[in-house]
Amino acid sequence: MGGRGGGGGGFGGVSVGRVGGVSGGMGMGRGGQEGPGLTIVSMVAPGTMVKPGDPLVSFDVEEMRTRLEDFRTTVRQNQANMATLEASIEVARRSHNQGIKDARADLDTALLNVQTAPVRSAIDAENFRLQAEEAEATYQQVLKEVPLMEASLKAQYRAQQLALQESMAELKRMEANVEKMTLRAPIAGLVVIQTIQRRGATQAEQIKVGDQVGIGQPIMQIVDLSSMVLNATVNQVDAQMIRVGQKAEVRIDTFPGLVLPAEVAAVGAITRQSGLRMEYVKEIPVTLRLLKSDPRVIPDLSGSADVVLESVPKALVVPREAVFQDGSDQKPYVYVRGPDGWTVREVELGPSNFIWASIRSGLQPGDVVARQRPRAGTGGSK
16 A cells, blocks of 8 residues: 655545556457358558448458358249249149139030930930039039149248248348458447467467457457546455545556546455465455546556545645654654754644655644654754
Protein backbone atom coordinates (compact mmCIF):
# COMPACT_ATOMS: atom_id res chain seq x y z
CA MET A 1 0.00 0.00 0.00
CA GLY A 2 1.33 3.40 -0.84
CA GLY A 3 -0.13 6.87 -0.53
CA ARG A 4 0.41 10.45 -1.51
CA GLY A 5 -0.30 13.84 -0.04
CA GLY A 6 0.98 17.35 0.39
CA GLY A 7 0.53 20.47 2.49
CA GLY A 8 -2.29 22.70 1.37
CA GLY A 9 -3.75 20.09 -0.99
CA GLY A 10 -6.23 17.25 -0.89
CA PHE A 11 -4.94 14.47 1.33
CA GLY A 12 -4.96 10.79 0.78
CA GLY A 13 -4.68 8.19 -1.90
CA VAL A 14 -3.98 4.53 -1.47
CA SER A 15 -2.45 2.45 -4.24
CA VAL A 16 -4.51 -0.53 -5.27
CA GLY A 17 -1.41 -2.43 -6.31
CA ARG A 18 -0.08 -3.46 -9.68
CA VAL A 19 -2.37 -3.67 -12.68
CA GLY A 20 -2.71 -5.96 -15.63
CA GLY A 21 -3.15 -3.24 -18.23
CA VAL A 22 -5.46 -0.81 -19.95
CA SER A 23 -8.28 -2.15 -22.08
CA GLY A 24 -11.32 -0.85 -23.88
CA GLY A 25 -14.48 -0.45 -21.87
CA MET A 26 -16.53 -1.57 -24.89
CA GLY A 27 -14.81 -4.15 -27.04
CA MET A 28 -16.14 -6.33 -29.81
CA GLY A 29 -14.27 -9.55 -30.56
CA ARG A 30 -14.22 -10.95 -34.09
CA GLY A 31 -13.66 -14.61 -34.83
CA GLY A 32 -13.62 -16.93 -37.80
CA GLN A 33 -16.89 -17.96 -39.45
CA GLU A 34 -18.13 -21.49 -40.04
CA GLY A 35 -15.78 -24.14 -41.33
CA PRO A 36 -12.44 -25.12 -39.82
CA GLY A 37 -9.18 -23.98 -41.31
CA LEU A 38 -10.30 -20.73 -42.97
CA THR A 39 -7.32 -18.97 -44.54
CA ILE A 40 -6.95 -15.22 -44.10
CA VAL A 41 -6.29 -13.49 -47.44
CA SER A 42 -6.42 -9.86 -46.24
CA MET A 43 -6.80 -7.94 -43.00
CA VAL A 44 -6.40 -4.42 -41.65
CA ALA A 45 -3.18 -3.43 -39.93
CA PRO A 46 -3.10 -3.43 -36.10
CA GLY A 47 -3.72 -0.01 -34.60
CA THR A 48 -6.04 1.09 -37.42
CA MET A 49 -9.02 3.24 -36.46
CA VAL A 50 -12.15 1.86 -38.14
CA LYS A 51 -15.76 2.97 -38.52
CA PRO A 52 -18.88 0.78 -38.46
CA GLY A 53 -19.10 -1.24 -41.67
CA ASP A 54 -15.41 -1.02 -42.59
CA PRO A 55 -13.94 -4.35 -43.84
CA LEU A 56 -11.64 -5.98 -41.32
CA VAL A 57 -10.72 -9.49 -42.47
CA SER A 58 -11.34 -11.46 -45.66
CA PHE A 59 -11.08 -15.25 -45.90
CA ASP A 60 -10.38 -17.52 -48.86
CA VAL A 61 -13.79 -18.32 -50.40
CA GLU A 62 -12.84 -20.29 -53.55
CA GLU A 63 -14.10 -23.58 -52.16
CA MET A 64 -17.27 -21.94 -50.91
CA ARG A 65 -17.87 -20.28 -54.28
CA THR A 66 -17.65 -23.71 -55.92
CA ARG A 67 -20.26 -25.03 -53.50
CA LEU A 68 -22.36 -21.95 -54.23
CA GLU A 69 -22.37 -22.74 -57.97
CA ASP A 70 -23.40 -26.32 -57.16
CA PHE A 71 -26.36 -25.03 -55.15
CA ARG A 72 -27.36 -22.69 -57.98
CA THR A 73 -27.31 -25.64 -60.38
CA THR A 74 -29.47 -27.62 -57.94
CA VAL A 75 -31.98 -24.77 -57.74
CA ARG A 76 -32.19 -24.49 -61.53
CA GLN A 77 -32.69 -28.27 -61.81
CA ASN A 78 -35.46 -28.20 -59.17
CA GLN A 79 -37.15 -25.33 -61.00
CA ALA A 80 -37.05 -27.32 -64.25
CA ASN A 81 -38.41 -30.38 -62.43
CA MET A 82 -41.19 -28.23 -61.04
CA ALA A 83 -42.20 -27.03 -64.51
CA THR A 84 -42.08 -30.61 -65.85
CA LEU A 85 -44.20 -31.87 -62.96
CA GLU A 86 -46.82 -29.13 -63.50
CA ALA A 87 -47.09 -30.14 -67.17
CA SER A 88 -47.32 -33.83 -66.22
CA ILE A 89 -50.08 -33.11 -63.70
CA GLU A 90 -52.06 -31.21 -66.32
CA VAL A 91 -51.67 -34.09 -68.80
CA ALA A 92 -52.75 -36.64 -66.17
CA ARG A 93 -55.85 -34.62 -65.29
CA ARG A 94 -56.91 -34.24 -68.96
CA SER A 95 -56.24 -37.92 -69.62
CA HIS A 96 -58.37 -38.98 -66.67
CA ASN A 97 -61.16 -36.59 -67.68
CA GLN A 98 -61.08 -38.12 -71.16
CA GLY A 99 -61.27 -41.56 -69.58
CA ILE A 100 -64.41 -40.48 -67.71
CA LYS A 101 -65.98 -39.24 -70.96
CA ASP A 102 -65.13 -42.50 -72.73
CA ALA A 103 -66.62 -44.56 -69.90
CA ARG A 104 -69.78 -42.46 -69.98
CA ALA A 105 -70.05 -42.90 -73.77
CA ASP A 106 -69.63 -46.68 -73.40
CA LEU A 107 -72.35 -46.70 -70.74
CA ASP A 108 -74.73 -44.69 -72.91
CA THR A 109 -74.13 -47.05 -75.85
CA ALA A 110 -74.73 -50.11 -73.67
CA LEU A 111 -78.01 -48.65 -72.37
CA LEU A 112 -79.20 -47.98 -75.92
CA ASN A 113 -78.40 -51.58 -76.87
CA VAL A 114 -80.42 -52.83 -73.89
CA GLN A 115 -83.43 -50.91 -75.19
CA THR A 116 -83.33 -53.05 -78.39
CA ALA A 117 -83.71 -56.29 -76.41
CA PRO A 118 -87.42 -56.85 -77.45
CA VAL A 119 -86.38 -57.27 -81.07
CA ARG A 120 -83.23 -59.22 -80.28
CA SER A 121 -82.71 -62.84 -79.55
CA ALA A 122 -82.52 -63.94 -75.94
CA ILE A 123 -78.78 -64.45 -76.18
CA ASP A 124 -78.15 -60.97 -77.63
CA ALA A 125 -80.43 -59.40 -75.04
CA GLU A 126 -78.49 -61.05 -72.21
CA ASN A 127 -75.19 -59.93 -73.72
CA PHE A 128 -76.45 -56.32 -73.95
CA ARG A 129 -77.57 -56.46 -70.31
CA LEU A 130 -74.16 -57.74 -69.15
CA GLN A 131 -72.35 -55.11 -71.24
CA ALA A 132 -74.49 -52.39 -69.66
CA GLU A 133 -73.67 -53.63 -66.14
CA GLU A 134 -69.96 -53.72 -67.02
CA ALA A 135 -70.05 -50.19 -68.48
CA GLU A 136 -71.87 -48.92 -65.37
CA ALA A 137 -69.24 -50.48 -63.08
CA THR A 138 -66.41 -49.03 -65.18
CA TYR A 139 -67.98 -45.57 -65.14
CA GLN A 140 -68.46 -45.61 -61.36
CA GLN A 141 -64.88 -46.83 -60.89
CA VAL A 142 -63.33 -43.96 -62.84
CA LEU A 143 -65.51 -41.48 -60.93
CA LYS A 144 -64.24 -42.85 -57.60
CA GLU A 145 -60.64 -42.51 -58.84
CA VAL A 146 -60.94 -38.68 -59.16
CA PRO A 147 -60.32 -37.72 -55.47
CA LEU A 148 -57.59 -40.36 -55.12
CA MET A 149 -55.84 -39.11 -58.25
CA GLU A 150 -56.10 -35.45 -57.08
CA ALA A 151 -54.61 -36.35 -53.68
CA SER A 152 -51.74 -38.17 -55.40
CA LEU A 153 -51.07 -35.26 -57.76
CA LYS A 154 -51.15 -32.72 -54.91
CA ALA A 155 -48.69 -34.84 -52.88
CA GLN A 156 -46.27 -35.01 -55.81
CA TYR A 157 -46.59 -31.26 -56.37
CA ARG A 158 -46.04 -30.48 -52.67
CA ALA A 159 -42.99 -32.75 -52.46
CA GLN A 160 -41.40 -31.06 -55.47
CA GLN A 161 -42.33 -27.63 -54.08
CA LEU A 162 -40.62 -28.42 -50.76
CA ALA A 163 -37.53 -29.63 -52.58
CA LEU A 164 -37.39 -26.36 -54.50
CA GLN A 165 -37.91 -24.24 -51.37
CA GLU A 166 -35.21 -26.18 -49.52
CA SER A 167 -32.68 -25.72 -52.32
CA MET A 168 -33.48 -22.00 -52.55
CA ALA A 169 -33.07 -21.61 -48.76
CA GLU A 170 -29.71 -23.39 -48.92
CA LEU A 171 -28.69 -21.13 -51.81
CA LYS A 172 -29.53 -18.00 -49.79
CA ARG A 173 -27.66 -19.34 -46.77
CA MET A 174 -24.62 -20.09 -48.90
CA GLU A 175 -24.74 -16.62 -50.47
CA ALA A 176 -24.92 -15.10 -46.98
CA ASN A 177 -21.95 -17.23 -45.88
CA VAL A 178 -19.90 -16.00 -48.82
CA GLU A 179 -20.73 -12.44 -47.81
CA LYS A 180 -19.76 -13.23 -44.21
CA MET A 181 -16.32 -14.29 -45.36
CA THR A 182 -15.54 -10.58 -45.18
CA LEU A 183 -15.86 -9.45 -41.57
CA ARG A 184 -16.88 -5.83 -41.04
CA ALA A 185 -16.51 -3.58 -38.03
CA PRO A 186 -19.64 -3.58 -35.82
CA ILE A 187 -18.55 -0.45 -33.94
CA ALA A 188 -16.03 2.34 -34.32
CA GLY A 189 -12.74 1.84 -32.53
CA LEU A 190 -9.13 0.70 -32.59
CA VAL A 191 -8.12 -2.61 -34.17
CA VAL A 192 -6.18 -4.92 -31.84
CA ILE A 193 -4.90 -8.12 -33.49
CA GLN A 194 -4.90 -11.24 -31.33
CA THR A 195 -1.90 -13.55 -30.97
CA ILE A 196 -1.42 -17.27 -31.54
CA GLN A 197 1.24 -19.76 -30.55
CA ARG A 198 2.85 -21.07 -33.72
CA ARG A 199 4.35 -24.53 -33.88
CA GLY A 200 8.00 -24.42 -32.95
CA ALA A 201 7.85 -20.77 -31.78
CA THR A 202 8.81 -19.85 -28.23
CA GLN A 203 6.64 -16.74 -28.08
CA ALA A 204 3.13 -15.91 -29.24
CA GLU A 205 2.89 -13.92 -32.47
CA GLN A 206 0.18 -11.78 -33.99
CA ILE A 207 -2.20 -13.36 -36.49
CA LYS A 208 -1.32 -12.34 -40.05
CA VAL A 209 -2.35 -12.91 -43.67
CA GLY A 210 -1.97 -16.57 -44.65
CA ASP A 211 -2.79 -17.97 -41.21
CA GLN A 212 -5.63 -20.45 -40.76
CA VAL A 213 -8.19 -19.89 -38.01
CA GLY A 214 -10.75 -22.31 -36.63
CA ILE A 215 -14.29 -22.11 -35.32
CA GLY A 216 -14.67 -19.59 -32.50
CA GLN A 217 -11.02 -18.54 -32.53
CA PRO A 218 -10.66 -14.80 -31.73
CA ILE A 219 -8.61 -12.99 -34.34
CA MET A 220 -9.01 -9.33 -33.38
CA GLN A 221 -10.77 -6.87 -31.12
CA ILE A 222 -12.36 -3.53 -31.93
CA VAL A 223 -11.78 -1.36 -28.86
CA ASP A 224 -13.94 1.68 -28.15
CA LEU A 225 -11.37 4.24 -26.99
CA SER A 226 -14.08 6.52 -25.63
CA SER A 227 -14.60 4.10 -22.75
CA MET A 228 -11.34 2.77 -21.33
CA VAL A 229 -10.84 0.70 -18.18
CA LEU A 230 -7.86 -0.32 -16.10
CA ASN A 231 -7.78 -3.92 -14.91
CA ALA A 232 -5.96 -3.95 -11.57
CA THR A 233 -5.33 -6.20 -8.59
CA VAL A 234 -5.27 -5.35 -4.90
CA ASN A 235 -3.86 -7.25 -1.94
CA GLN A 236 -6.54 -9.31 -0.22
CA VAL A 237 -5.86 -7.45 3.05
CA ASP A 238 -6.48 -4.05 1.46
CA ALA A 239 -9.43 -5.15 -0.68
CA GLN A 240 -11.88 -4.59 2.17
CA MET A 241 -11.23 -0.83 1.90
CA ILE A 242 -12.02 -0.64 -1.84
CA ARG A 243 -15.59 0.28 -2.78
CA VAL A 244 -17.33 0.83 -6.11
CA GLY A 245 -17.53 4.54 -6.95
CA GLN A 246 -14.34 5.60 -5.13
CA LYS A 247 -12.25 8.15 -7.02
CA ALA A 248 -8.79 7.25 -8.24
CA GLU A 249 -5.84 8.53 -10.26
CA VAL A 250 -4.35 6.36 -12.99
CA ARG A 251 -0.75 6.57 -14.17
CA ILE A 252 0.48 4.89 -17.36
CA ASP A 253 4.01 3.46 -17.23
CA THR A 254 4.73 4.52 -20.80
CA PHE A 255 3.92 8.18 -20.01
CA PRO A 256 5.25 8.92 -16.49
CA GLY A 257 3.82 12.45 -16.34
CA LEU A 258 0.31 11.47 -17.44
CA VAL A 259 -2.32 11.31 -14.67
CA LEU A 260 -5.91 10.44 -15.57
CA PRO A 261 -8.96 10.59 -13.29
CA ALA A 262 -10.83 7.36 -12.74
CA GLU A 263 -13.30 5.64 -10.46
CA VAL A 264 -13.69 2.09 -9.19
CA ALA A 265 -16.18 0.34 -11.47
CA ALA A 266 -16.04 -3.22 -10.09
CA VAL A 267 -14.39 -5.23 -7.32
CA GLY A 268 -13.94 -8.96 -7.75
CA ALA A 269 -15.83 -11.36 -5.50
CA ILE A 270 -13.07 -13.99 -5.40
CA THR A 271 -9.30 -13.92 -5.61
CA ARG A 272 -7.48 -14.04 -8.91
CA GLN A 273 -6.55 -17.49 -10.11
CA SER A 274 -2.88 -18.22 -9.51
CA GLY A 275 -0.50 -19.20 -12.26
CA LEU A 276 2.18 -21.86 -12.19
CA ARG A 277 3.83 -20.44 -9.06
CA MET A 278 2.32 -20.75 -5.62
CA GLU A 279 0.93 -17.43 -4.37
CA TYR A 280 0.89 -17.12 -0.59
CA VAL A 281 -0.78 -13.69 -0.67
CA LYS A 282 -3.90 -13.64 -2.80
CA GLU A 283 -5.03 -10.67 -4.86
CA ILE A 284 -8.50 -9.40 -5.72
CA PRO A 285 -9.21 -8.09 -9.26
CA VAL A 286 -10.38 -4.47 -9.44
CA THR A 287 -11.68 -2.60 -12.52
CA LEU A 288 -11.30 1.17 -12.76
CA ARG A 289 -13.10 3.22 -15.41
CA LEU A 290 -11.19 6.19 -16.81
CA LEU A 291 -13.25 9.37 -16.51
CA LYS A 292 -10.99 11.18 -18.97
CA SER A 293 -8.98 9.64 -21.76
CA ASP A 294 -5.90 10.69 -23.69
CA PRO A 295 -5.10 10.01 -27.36
CA ARG A 296 -1.82 8.42 -26.34
CA VAL A 297 -3.52 5.78 -24.19
CA ILE A 298 -4.19 2.60 -26.14
CA PRO A 299 -5.15 -0.92 -25.00
CA ASP A 300 -2.62 -3.29 -23.40
CA LEU A 301 -0.52 -0.57 -21.77
CA SER A 302 0.53 -1.22 -18.18
CA GLY A 303 0.07 1.24 -15.37
CA SER A 304 -0.94 1.77 -11.75
CA ALA A 305 -3.69 3.51 -9.82
CA ASP A 306 -4.10 5.37 -6.54
CA VAL A 307 -7.56 4.95 -5.02
CA VAL A 308 -8.62 7.72 -2.64
CA LEU A 309 -10.04 6.07 0.50
CA GLU A 310 -10.63 9.33 2.38
CA SER A 311 -10.03 12.93 1.42
CA VAL A 312 -9.48 16.02 3.59
CA PRO A 313 -9.57 19.30 1.64
CA LYS A 314 -6.69 21.68 2.33
CA ALA A 315 -5.20 19.38 4.93
CA LEU A 316 -1.91 20.03 6.70
CA VAL A 317 0.21 16.91 6.25
CA VAL A 318 3.54 15.69 7.58
CA PRO A 319 5.58 12.57 6.80
CA ARG A 320 4.24 9.58 8.69
CA GLU A 321 7.61 8.90 10.27
CA ALA A 322 7.61 12.38 11.83
CA VAL A 323 4.75 11.42 14.17
CA PHE A 324 5.77 9.67 17.40
CA GLN A 325 3.73 7.95 20.07
CA ASP A 326 5.12 6.38 23.23
CA GLY A 327 2.15 4.06 23.72
CA SER A 328 -1.24 3.24 22.34
CA ASP A 329 -2.85 5.16 25.22
CA GLN A 330 -0.55 8.17 24.82
CA LYS A 331 -1.15 11.18 22.60
CA PRO A 332 0.90 11.49 19.41
CA TYR A 333 3.49 14.25 19.16
CA VAL A 334 6.06 15.70 16.80
CA TYR A 335 9.41 17.47 17.17
CA VAL A 336 9.17 21.08 15.97
CA ARG A 337 12.26 23.18 15.28
CA GLY A 338 12.36 26.41 17.27
CA PRO A 339 14.91 29.15 18.09
CA ASP A 340 16.31 27.04 20.94
CA GLY A 341 16.25 23.69 19.16
CA TRP A 342 13.68 20.93 18.91
CA THR A 343 10.59 21.03 21.09
CA VAL A 344 7.93 18.40 21.53
CA ARG A 345 4.42 19.37 20.54
CA GLU A 346 1.32 17.21 20.88
CA VAL A 347 -0.85 17.00 17.78
CA GLU A 348 -4.27 15.72 16.82
CA LEU A 349 -4.12 13.38 13.86
CA GLY A 350 -6.58 13.15 11.00
CA PRO A 351 -6.73 10.47 8.31
CA SER A 352 -3.35 8.85 7.70
CA ASN A 353 -1.73 6.24 5.55
CA PHE A 354 1.69 4.60 5.52
CA ILE A 355 3.39 7.67 4.02
CA TRP A 356 1.56 10.78 5.18
CA ALA A 357 -0.41 11.88 8.22
CA SER A 358 -2.85 14.78 8.30
CA ILE A 359 -2.74 17.15 11.30
CA ARG A 360 -5.98 18.62 12.62
CA SER A 361 -4.39 20.71 15.35
CA GLY A 362 -1.02 21.34 16.98
CA LEU A 363 0.93 22.58 13.93
CA GLN A 364 0.89 25.55 11.62
CA PRO A 365 1.83 25.72 7.95
CA GLY A 366 5.56 26.37 7.68
CA ASP A 367 6.55 24.51 10.87
CA VAL A 368 9.58 22.28 10.43
CA VAL A 369 9.29 18.80 11.99
CA ALA A 370 11.89 16.09 12.51
CA ARG A 371 11.61 12.79 10.67
CA GLN A 372 13.46 11.04 13.51
CA ARG A 373 14.04 11.69 17.19
CA PRO A 374 16.64 14.45 17.73
CA ARG A 375 19.89 13.47 19.40
CA ALA A 376 20.47 14.34 23.03
CA GLY A 377 21.66 17.92 23.55
CA THR A 378 19.70 19.33 20.61
CA GLY A 379 16.50 19.92 22.53
CA GLY A 380 13.48 17.74 22.49
CA SER A 381 12.10 18.27 25.99
CA LYS A 382 8.37 18.35 26.65
